[in-house]
Amino acid sequence: MSGAETRDIDERDVSVDTFVERNVGYFAPIFERIQRGKLPLWHLNIWAVLVPWGWAAARGAWLLFWVSLAIDLVALVCLMQVVKFTPLLAQAQADASANTTLIARYSGWITTYGWIGSLLFVGGRLWMGSTANRWYFNQYSRWRIDQSVPHGVDVKRAVLGVLVIALIAPLTIYRATQLRLDERACFNQIRAAEGVDVLLPRYGAESVPALLTAMDAKVDQANAGLAKLEALDALTDDQKSERSALRKTVRDLGRSRGLVTNYQNISARDRFDCFTIDDFPTLARLDPPEDVTYRRVPDPDAAGATKVLREVKDPVEGRKVTIFTYSAESIDISINYLRAQYATAFDAMTNVLRQSLIRVEVAFMQTPWPVVAFLFIALSWAFAGNGTTVFVASSLAFLALFELWQIAMQTMALVVVSTAVCVLIGLPIGIWMAKNKLFRWITEPVLDVMQTIPSLSYLVPAVAFFGISQPPAVLATVIFAMPPMIKLTALGILQVPETTKEAALAFGASNRQLLRKVELPMAIPSIMAGLNQTIMLALSMATISAFIGAEGLGAIVTSALGDAQAGKGLLAGIAIALVAMMIDRILKGIRNAFSRI
Numbered sequence: 001m002s003g004a005e006t007r008d009i010d011e012r013d014v015s016v017d018t019f020v021e022r023n024v025g026y027f028a029p030i031f032e033r034i035q036r037g038k039l040p041l042w043h044l045n046i047w048a049v050l051v052p053w054g055w056a057a058a059r060g061a062w063l064l065f066w067v068s069l070a071i072d073l074v075a076l077v078c079l080m081q082v083v084k085f086t087p088l089l090a091q092a093q094a095d096a097s098a099n100t101t102l103i104a105r106y107s108g109w110i111t112t113y114g115w116i117g118s119l120l121f122v123g124g125r126l127w128m129g130s131t132a133n134r135w136y137f138n139q140y141s142r143w144r145i146d147q148s149v150p151h152g153v154d155v156k157r158a159v160l161g162v163l164v165i166a167l168i169a170p171l172t173i174y175r176a177t178q179l180r181l182d183e184r185a186c187f188n189q190i191r192a193a194e195g196v197d198v199l200l201p202r203y204g205a206e207s208v209p210a211l212l213t214a215m216d217a218k219v220d221q222a223n224a225g226l227a228k229l230e231a232l233d234a235l236t237d238d239q240k241s242e243r244s245a246l247r248k249t250v251r252d253l254g255r256s257r258g259l260v261t262n263y264q265n266i267s268a269r270d271r272f273d274c275f276t277i278d279d280f281p282t283l284a285r286l287d288p289p290e291d292v293t294y295r296r297v298p299d300p301d302a303a304g305a306t307k308v309l310r311e312v313k314d315p316v317e318g319r320k321v322t323i324f325t326y327s328a329e330s331i332d333i334s335i336n337y338l339r340a341q342y343a344t345a346f347d348a349m350t351n352v353l354r355q356s357l358i359r360v361e362v363a364f365m366q367t368p369w370p371v372v373a374f375l376f377i378a379l380s381w382a383f384a385g386n387g388t389t390v391f392v393a394s395s396l397a398f399l400a401l402f403e404l405w406q407i408a409m410q411t412m413a414l415v416v417v418s419t420a421v422c423v424l425i426g427l428p429i430g431i432w433m434a435k436n437k438l439f440r441w442i443t444e445p446v447l448d449v450m451q452t453i454p455s456l457s458y459l460v461p462a463v464a465f466f467g468i469s470q471p472p473a474v475l476a477t478v479i480f481a482m483p484p485m486i487k488l489t490a491l492g493i494l495q496v497p498e499t500t501k502e503a504a505l506a507f508g509a510s511n512r513q514l515l516r517k518v519e520l521p522m523a524i525p526s527i528m529a530g531l532n533q534t535i536m537l538a539l540s541m542a543t544i545s546a547f548i549g550a551e552g553l554g555a556i557v558t559s560a561l562g563d564a565q566a567g568k569g570l571l572a573g574i575a576i577a578l579v580a581m582m583i584d585r586i587l588k589g590i591r592n593a594f595s596r597i
Contacts (some may be wrong), residue, residue, distance in 0.1 A: 019140050021152035027136070034137045041130055048132030049125050055132065059160025060150020064128070064135045065161060069126035075173055078117030080176035085110050114290065168371045175277040186274035190282055192263035194320050208264050215257050276370070280405035285320035289330045294340035308340045314406025324402040328567030335566050372409065373400075384589030391585065395578040404553065404575045411542055411552030411579065412514045417557060418477040418538045423531065426482045430489025430530075431515065440490065447483040455480055455541055459548050473545035480541045484533035493519045528591035532584060539580050553579075 016305040020027045023057040033039040049054040049425050052068035055061075089106040092099075143149040150157065196208065203218075205211035229239055275281045300306075307583070373396045380392040433440045458476040496519050504518045520527075546554030553572050560569030 015141070017142060019143055019151045027133075027317050030133050031137050031140065034134060039133070043133070044126070044129035045132040046129070049129035052125065052128040052132065052519055053161060053165060053232060054158065056135075057140075057164075058153050058155075059136060060152075060154065060157055060160040061132075061135055061139055061231075062150075064132060068124070069165065069168070070127050071128070074171060075120035075124060076169075076173050077119045077176040078113045078120065081113035082110050084177050084179065085113075087557060088352055090590050147485055157426045165375075167374060171276055172371060178273065178277060181273060181278050185270070186278050186282075188262075189266055189271065189274055190285065192259055192266065194285065195256070195259045195318070198261065198318065205531050208260060211260055212257065212264075217262070218251060219253045219257070222246050222253065224249065268417060271555070280365050280400050280403060282403065283401065284323055286321075286323065286326045288315065288319055288321045288326060289333060291315065292333050292336070296340050296343060308337070310337075322403050324404065324568075324571060327402070328565060328571055330566030331570060332565060376586070379586050380589065384585050388585045388589060389435070392582050395582050398578055399575055402571055402575070404556075406571070407551075407553055407556065408575055408579060411539070411554065411576070413534060414474060414477065414542045414545070414550060415538045418481060418536050418542065419531070421474070421478045422482045422534050422538070425478075426485030426534070427489055428528070430486045430527075431493065431520075433486060433490040434493035436518075444484070448488055450479070451483045455544055456547075458541070459545065473542070473548055473550035476548070477538050477541040481537035482536045483538065485527075485530045488530030488533070489523065492523025492530075495526065496522045526588065532587040532591065535583050535587065536580060539576070542565055543576055574594050 016028050016031055030039065030043075045055070048064075048068075053065050053072070056065035056068060085106050089103065089110060092103050092106060139149060140151075143151050196211070199215075200206070200211055203211055203214040205214050226243060229235065229243045229246070232239070235243065293313070295309050295310040295311070296307070297309055371484050373393075376392050376396060377389055381389045384392075399405050429443070433443050458480050459472075493515075500518060500522070501514060504514050509517070542550060542552060543554035543557060546552065546558040553576050557569050557570035557576075560566065560572065
């Protein structure tokens, strides 16, 4: 280091000492070299290479924390696939009758996942080590403007980072080592537990071993009586009936004992897997509501009048239902009663609505578990305030309580993939549209037509070209949801003041620097608004795309529509609305945060 550089470091801004607090002797010259553009790309922060997420959490560099944690998790998940498939490959190779295609598939997976995991782990650590100091310098630059930006080394932040990792990493890595659970394994556990709960009071037992002992005693007693009867040369009709009853008792006891034995054999690992890595665990199973049928018949006591008959069917013995099914069936019963009781009024209202709908159509037809919940709550708390955090937590609790969690995640996956494609394609098109007047003149009417065409119309060409499955659903969602991303990106860039752009050009900025360092940062609020609208449209289209095979909450809605199950459709609709409002509130908070920068 030259004498001039040493003199500059000695005369540096003392705010570096205040911001860094620890290891000032290391960071001060690093910041000086970054500011002068002399820090080489291969310079590594050793702590960021060894424990990037720990270093980032302690220093308050939360974006680097999440990026490093995501890279490490993806790498470890890939490596765990090697651990999972290696014994399966050995087992298949040892079996002479094994399918050679299966062996080749396992071998390919092991090789692919092994390379991807290794490259991600090593390359990710080197990348994080080389960029950590630059990220920290950017944080220092923001801190000089806004003193609320985290600075120094805080033990509380480090502990918080450890807690986040402890909540996310172990379950995620463990899940990557496990094969897919049997679809009915967890349900069979629940049914076995319910059966044991019914049998315990029936036999006066307080534990499963005591129940088995009591049932064995009953079996021995029935077998003894059966042996006496079969030893007789001739049986009377009463004795034959008694023999048949004893045989039936032995069969029933055998089935019940098998149920209890299966319950006893459920391992702690199986229970843990069903509770954590399967769908959200079942919180309660209830006796279903009465199976009621309402129908209208002529009333003999009043000429021309009708009355409602209530027919109640006997309940199915041992049937238990989830909270979602119980609520859905209760809603069905209530709606059936109202439709039967007030049929005339409903018919009149239906006719009015039908006629109104026809007129509106004429007027407007041509005028066109434990890891995900935490992320939603953390985002809402960080960007949207306490009120939104409570709302997001309540909405997630609704999805969990009604056992719609996994299905809602399927919808979220479709929305995330579609939104990512919209951003990757829509952002460059929006930039080009803002920079090129001719392209903007051509694109604007096309986007207007795309936003005017009814959403269901996008399903027709998707099915015609790609059939019925998930990919055409994603394609239809992308086409329908992309216009706001393009238009608002272009609008945000066009709204950048000309004086600001002229000042940047006067200081020697190139067109690429003008776009990257001036126009795009100032257009972020508008771009975030476009992203918000894109996600909302993608969510609505993902629901409608269930008609062509998309899974998720929309599938429940379409299924309920086909089977006239109003309860399920209503509950799934509420879930879709809550998901949409959660995303909207969180993105609005993020947009406001960017607007303040």
